[in-house]
Amino acid sequence: MTALVLGHKNPDTDSIVSAISAANLYRERGIDAVAAAQGAPAPETAFVLKQFGLEAPEVVTSVAGKDVYLVDYSDLAQAPADFSGCKLLGIVDHHKLGDVTSDCPLECWIQPVGCCNTILKLMYDYFGVKVPEKIAGAMLCAILSDTVLFKSPTCTDADRKAAAELAEIAGVKDVEALGMEMFKAKSNLNASPRDLIFRDFKDFDMSGKKVGIGQLELISLAMVTPELKAELKAELARVKAEGRHTAILVLTDIMKEGSELLVVSDAEDTVRKALNADANSWMAGVMSRKKQVVPPLQLAFKA
Numbered sequence: 042m043t044a045l046v047l048g049h050k051n052p053d054t055d056s057i058v059s060a061i062s063a064a065n066l067y068r069e070r071g072i073d074a075v076a077a078a079q080g081a082p083a084p085e086t087a088f089v090l091k092q093f094g095l096e097a098p099e100v101v102t103s104v105a106g107k108d109v110y111l112v113d114y115s116d117l118a119q120a121p122a123d124f125s126g127c128k129l130l131g132i133v134d135h136h137k138l139g140d141v142t143s144d145c146p147l148e149c150w151i152q153p154v155g156c157c158n159t160i161l162k163l164m165y166d167y168f169g170v171k172v173p174e175k176i177a178g179a180m181l182c183a184i185l186s187d188t189v190l191f192k193s194p195t196c197t198d199a200d201r202k203a204a205a206e207l208a209e210i211a212g213v214k215d216v217e218a219l220g221m222e223m224f225k226a227k228s229n230l231n232a233s234p235r236d237l238i239f240r241d242f243k244d245f246d247m248s249g250k251k252v253g254i255g256q257l258e259l260i261s262l263a264m265v266t267p268e269l270k271a272e273l274k275a276e277l278a279r280v281k282a283e284g285r286h287t288a289i290l291v292l293t294d295i296m297k298e299g300s301e302l303l304v305v306s307d308a309e310d311t312v313r314k315a316l317n318a319d320a321n322s323w324m325a326g327v328m329s330r331k332k333q334v335v336p337p338l339q340l341a342f343k344a
């Protein structure tokens with residue numbers, strides 16, 4: 042059976058490129074595998090795939106009866122609804138350990154680095170497989186995206202090293218310029234408030250409370266007009282009303298290196314306090330959902 046290599050819901054560049062790079066590596070190792078995604082590429086990912094001449098993976102939202110490798114997550118909330126019916130063969134991830142489990146032994150590569158593709162580069166090296174040029178370019182972009190041009194506190198020396206080696210393979214001379222072009226493509230606000238909230242959105246189970254957190258990384262928050270902000274806030278209230286305890290949108294200014302917090306919650310004060318938001322809802326230095334938003338919230342909701 043061909044195994045599916047599947048990233049998380051509301052796929053970002055790392056989850057889509059990880060599926061492509063991991064599927065290629067599994068095939069090189071003699072494992073029958075194909076890249077899949079739980080949705081179409083967002084503007085940033087579309088830019089990356091086009092830039093390096095790669096196809097978007099097939100969209101898969103049901104995995105019952107299938108063999109599956111996970112990339113870029115291990116949370117059930119980010120997996121297809123019928124995940125318990127699949128056979129989990131492996132995980133490559135750089136997030137907190139989630140709540141998936143398996144019926145048989147599996148191959149796990151989990152490291153606290155800034156990007157799943159950094160781990161995949163280590164895997165290519167470990168198995169002595171050469172990264173194809175096009176895939177190397179896309180893996181480089183995934184690292185630039187997840188580490189926000191190496192500025193995120195999640196970024197490690199391993200990410201910088203992998204990026205340099207991938208740039209070399211892909212023949213990318215000006216990494217910074219490629220990164221800026223990619224973030225310009227990502228800063229596209231030409232979509233409905235709902236699509237903007239769900240472009241990069243994750244649900245978490247925090248002590249029995251469903252907490253949804255979206256993030257928009259922009260070149261400048263000046264792009265978000267007061268009208269758009271009001272629309273986003275109104276839509277966030279609807280998102281919260283769909284069975285969530287808390288709905289959050291983190292608006293990140295990648296140049297100012299901080300984020301503005303939009304929140305609708307049954308415990309708004311708890312959220313604001315946990316995230317250290319100031320009177321203008323600004324969170325100085327906050328760039329990373331996985332490292333600076335999720336852990337303090339989990340702690341606050343545990344109390």
Ligand code: MG
Nearest residue numbers: 053055056113
């Ligand atoms: Mg991701």
Ligand code: MG
Nearest residue numbers: 055113157187
């Ligand atoms: Mg990632």
Ligand code: MG
Nearest residue numbers: 053186187241
């Ligand atoms: Mg991200």
